[in-house]
Amino acid sequence: MSVSFVPIPEGSDFPLENLPYAVFSKKSKPDKHRLCVAIGDYVLDLKEVAQYYAPEHQAALQSHNLNLLMSLGHEAWDAVRTRTQELLTKGSVVDVNDLRTVCLIPQSEILLHLPAEIGDYTDFYSSIHHATNVGIMFRGADNALMPNWRHLPVGYHGRASSVVVSGTPIRRPLGQTLPEGAEKPVFGACRLLDFELEMAFFIGGPGNQLGEPIKVDDAWKNVFGFSLMNDWSARDIQKWEYVPLGPFTAKNLGTTISPWVVTTAALKPFLLDNFPQEPEVLPYLRQTLPFNFDINLEVSLKPADDNETLISKSNFKHLYWTPLQQIAHHTITGCNLRPGDLMASGTISGETPDSYGSLLELCWRGTKTVELQNGKTRKFLQDYDEVIIRGHCEKNGLRIGFGTCAGQVLPAHPVD
Template sequence: MSDSTTDPSLSSFLDVDANHPFPIQNLPYGVFTPPASTVPRVGVAIGDHVLDLAVLNEEGALDVPEIRDAHPFAQGTLNAFMDLGTSAWTTTRNELQRLLRADTPKLRDDTSLRERVLHPRTDVSLQLPVDIGDYTDFYSSKQHARNVGTMFRGPENALKDNWVHLPVGYHGRASSVILSGQDVQRPCGQTRPDADEPPIYGPSQLLDFELETGFFVGDGNDLGSPIPIDEASDHIFGMVLVNDWSARDIQGWEYEPLGPFLGKSFATTISPWVVPMEALEPFRTDGPSQDPEPLDYLQADGDAAYDITLEVGLQTPSMADPHTVCRTNFRYLYWTMRQQLAHHTVNGCNVRPGDLLASGTISGPTEDSYGSMLELSWRGEEPVSLPGDERRSFLNDGDRVVMRGYAQGDGYRIGFGTAEGTVRPAPCA
């Protein structure tokens, strides 16, 4: 399915290659600081440029009543815009596409305005796009859960009894969510490498990536008022790539009985551009069959998964470019974003604009589609082969992880950019 904003025939007056991640059908939102300025503001990516929405609105070039006086783009985060709700999001997207279309002269032919609002992406500084108040990480890939459960409990007890009845999740640490490109310091902590000896303190030896996506809550809900699943889509603003870095040895020692803590809270990387859900509408599809049938509050009609290709590249210090170690798809997630949000709020918990909800590691059915080194190397027993006769069971200092995602349309591609980071030595080494 598609609407006028995702029509494959749409084209911009800017030259955008068919395989570029940011065509006019996408228009992801981000926060940037333009050249010769220290004041961040909201923009959208279009091809190799960033469109300055703050200046565009100040100049009266945006015909969107909901934002004219609210000035949500003259902000250092997307939160104010996300709080305006679906009507404002849709109207703004339609207006931006109208201004950027090849057959619209308003911006195309106004050289002065174009110079003030269009910046080469290489000239701007990107910022964390959202003030993230809360961060929740789910565990929604059945293949990943089965893989990990098999490693530690055997195939007969791979999934806990509750897994097929509810989206399992835990509350993460919003303060350590970082922007793509920022280095990640190997964490120090307590581990127990020998079950017959006391625990020790030192650098994590089993550092891992986790290939995930995440979505930002737009309009939230009141405390005590759950979001029904058939209204959940109205509260989801857009998606980003997520690498929820994991120290497997720290996590393995600490997680019983309450779950992940220091093994996860040291860093979570997200991509800088938030892809609006409207851009992904043509790629909605069916997900895995859910058996047993979920309880009523988790049931929803219609396709709720998305056909989004996801890849992980690993680059060691001796390599010139990242080598693809994983290729999977968002559609493999067992629990959908709508189900995650409905379950998160069914107890009356309130979510707020800017809250981040991540999918958990996304693994597919084949060995090359597993979304973590823990699975790719099968707990370190089968190291991953890399170019130059290198091998990895887990991440070494100096290793760079690059995650990419895209949905392939007819003659255009909806891309997410990258979520990347390089591992730096632990301070306790």
């Protein structure tokens, strides 16, 4: 195992084996966006070291977002990653003093931004435990999963413009709801605001031409890397509006992602067999490559002026449908994907109540309460609550982390 000359604190999310990408600016120059990788408590400014990379990669490293690097394809990603590890390893091929004084910046001195210009955003519904729980609540155990669920990755097109970076507050939405027993809808602030524990991945490579599907076992070439996600959901608005076309304003109020993009290469030590699927899926979705990962996920809830409470622990491995199957299904019609497009997993719930990935499940449609510290409880989110999602992989002394994905709920705008 190589060792970096940069000190890596014990338990750090960002060892030399990780090197997640982000877009940052110095606090002193907040409008000057640049690319970086994280290493320990620092970031390496990739614009400052671009001259040490192959000429064909330098323009991407000097860009203000990750889209150009994403477009170069998996061979370029591997080459850039290898070179970055060389630069940061003890005995580096460049002047270490230059790296320390010019190119390495403490994370305490930077701001983090959206990692890419997101052209399109698709959210899937790929956790069988989550889908089953929701189905039981609304349709009963005998009809929990809809007939299509085990045959294709269910999803919907989300709103890319309201995807925001961790730390951005989320305003409680206004909308129409139909109160229990009422015959007519009312207008007002959402009363059943929820989080959804998700992971997302960015599309990379040149993409595919309109009309040309991506084969499931080739789809890995289009997965640049993964981030944490919270897909905020207005449950009462959603219940009234989703028939017959599905989520709309209940989902477009905001989607929070973590600023760090952990590459597929960094996750390879944590590969698992794919979730077993029954019945056998159609040929275009039959995946022979393993593309499932042992990623520990957790959610904490922090009321205003109080401590946070861990309320859920789940794992990426619970996803029934893989990212490769999501890509294959998304493009089977010939839909063209582009670098920077974002795809999300849907809520990731495990088998046990402490691993459910939403308050809808944790409170079982409002029939239970979640116990917080200092005697507080929740069924759904209150104003000024902060939701904090964390994720990491750990095996044989190696820890690969994703940082945090956090957002605070602000009160709704007054109703005139």
